[in-house]
Amino acid sequence: MYRSRVRYPDDPGMHNVGGFQDGDKYTKVSYKENPSLLDRISQTFAGGLLGLGIFVVSFFILFANEGRAVQTATALEECLSLVIPVENSNMIYQENNNKLIHITGYLRTDQALKDGMTGVEIQAVKLRREVEMYQWVEHKRTREIKENKQTKIETDFMYTKEWKNNLISSDLFDNPHRHQNQREFPIKPTTYVAVHTYVGSYYLKEGLKAKIEEFISYTPKTNPPDPNIKYVDGRFYTGMPRTPQVGDARITYSYAGLSGPQTYHLGPPNIVSIIAKQSGSQLTKYQTQSEMAIELLHYGEKTADEMVQDEVDANTALTWLLRAGGWFMMFMGLYLMTNIINRLVSWIPLVRTLVSFGLTVFNLTVSFTLSLITISLGWFYYRPLMAIALIAVALTPSIITYIRGQRKSEDNRV
Template sequence: MYRRNYPDDPGMHNMNDRHTRTTFRRNATFFERIGNSCAGILIGTVLLFIASGLLFFNEGRAVQTAQSLDEGLASVVPLDNIDVVFDHNNGKLVHLTGKLKTDRVLTDSTYNIAVHAVHLKRTVEMFQWVEHQSKTEYNEGSHTRTETTYSYSQEWRSDLVRSVQFDNEFSHRNPTSMAVQSKTQTAHLVNVGPFQLSTGLVGKISNFKPVDGQLLTQPGDPNIHILDGYFIHSLNPMSPQVGDLRIKFEYAGLSGQSMMGDADIVSIVARQLGDQLKSYSTVAGDVLEMLYPGALSAKKMFAKEQSFNTVVTWALRFGGWLLMFIGFGCLTSIITTLVDWLPIIRDLVAAGVTILNLSLSISLSLTVIAIGWIRYRPLLGISILALAATPFIMSKFRRQHQGTARYP
């Protein structure tokens, strides 16, 4: 059962720019919940397979990446003099530090912007209505009553908010498009010394900084104003209206020819091919192509990559375990469904099932991780596998101990 409350409906309460709608939903019967739980078993099984595949893949990826980084650090050749391209380094993994240089000036004629940099990013935001929702549900026997409160605010947003999807579109309409679009310009030829950077290395230059407000000049359009480093399309920039725009410019990779200051210094690890710097393929199977801002030694750059690899590894491990936990929750949902009509027993069973799912998901995750490690580091993998079996061993020992105590 569903009821939509309109403005003249008692179920809709107006409070400034806020209103509440009430809907009713018939609760599922006992047999429908059993059917949903059976469907959950299938979903849980699929989730367990996905989680196992993710965890196994992640361990192989982590070891391969670590081996590639160790290989790269052992073979990297430091270039102390980057003013000359030495042929004997051709094809080798090299490390160098120097200033960025590009001959191209990136411009935006509409706003009189010109920077000597690798990237110039224009970010456009529109002043728009934004809808917020909060829901409260009440179980009323055979039905569930849901009260949804809608509120509206005006915000600067870089994405286009579709007001046609609002609960109350009539007084909260947004424009359907932006007159100016966000975009990023990139210099095609970027060098450090005599070396030309690959597209991948240029893409790693991402330390964006705002264009200094003192360098912004007033455009010819009288409806475009400069305020706090933004170009604002508005009749009154101090009191923007829905549909007004504001534009921010940022740059990254300041070039040696720039009038905005000294060129940015970067450190690079890549393969030298003549006067070009490209990606380097390791024996382990990964591709190395690093660029960091500032003057960093090769050792520090590889240490940063190893740290990043560790973060990614643990993030994927957590994601795999979470999928395991949700999967076991789907598999065991039928247990709580069978007793959900008994209030006290229902709560006790739900707590016990949650603990069971937690234990099973941790044990299975450790088991899959151990299997993944056994291929690369057998001793550590076997140790993890033993740790995964600890809950089952302790459970068996506890049952044997209880049996002995009962029959001395």
């Protein structure tokens, strides 16, 4: 059961609440009954169900990750064996039609990208308009104090005005009436993309353009045509820049894939290296025998070998990251499912410590073994011998423990 009251900023001692120095602030105090052993066990059953769900999902993540990893590795091997290097990106070689090719060259677009609202214009593959809105932000800190059969909960709230690029709903605030935000941005963020993008004479399809994502901040030096928009220090404002109000917008820009002429004021166009299928004069995705699409674009001048090796390294890093994440999810799932035992003995400190240690070792061992078995099953179709070896490694600790147990039993009989 909860009971609560609120101390407002004009209460004594409210000048520095919970470490807050300034702003609209107050403290809410509430009380709840300390849960009984039965309540804690019932909460643990709910945690056990959550743990079961996490445990099941971890199997899916581990198994799917191995399938993805081996499919990617196979596709990259095939790519390296089939790719045809093209020395001159300004020439279209019809004999390479529908084949996997590698080219390197400067990005090129046929017209500049322009935001008509502010007049910002740039010769690039992408121009991104980023928008922030001046909004109320709620900060809170909670402290729990045990008091006999009750727990006192003190929550400090403070509201500040900040520039945010995501919409903050004031309806979810503890005190929304005095801190209301707009329900939508006055200006929408957007990304302009060049319709026609080339490397030499080769036209890039949408999949390759989507890979041009290295955005660089851009500071325009032009005044906006709209008199309601102010330009100050490289940014555009819908209100007064020095004294913004809640609901005002601030606009900044960035670009990706510089593609202007060699004399362009931002520097030369970006050089990119591409591995993709030539379809006439277009570059698009190539379907490998492992049913994976190959469509690679890297910044800089790279050989096909270097590009493939970079992809192999990225695939390895992602595979190990997901393996670690899947194992941790499995461990947490087991922890939540076995935590009920801790609850049952929580009133005996020494027993609780011993049981907690034993369960932790058990959960670590089981999660490691099951993770390794799941990973090996993911490789079984592609590398059966490796899969069998991994299963043997995973089961070794259990087999050793079983053999030792049998020997102890025999010794006790003797």
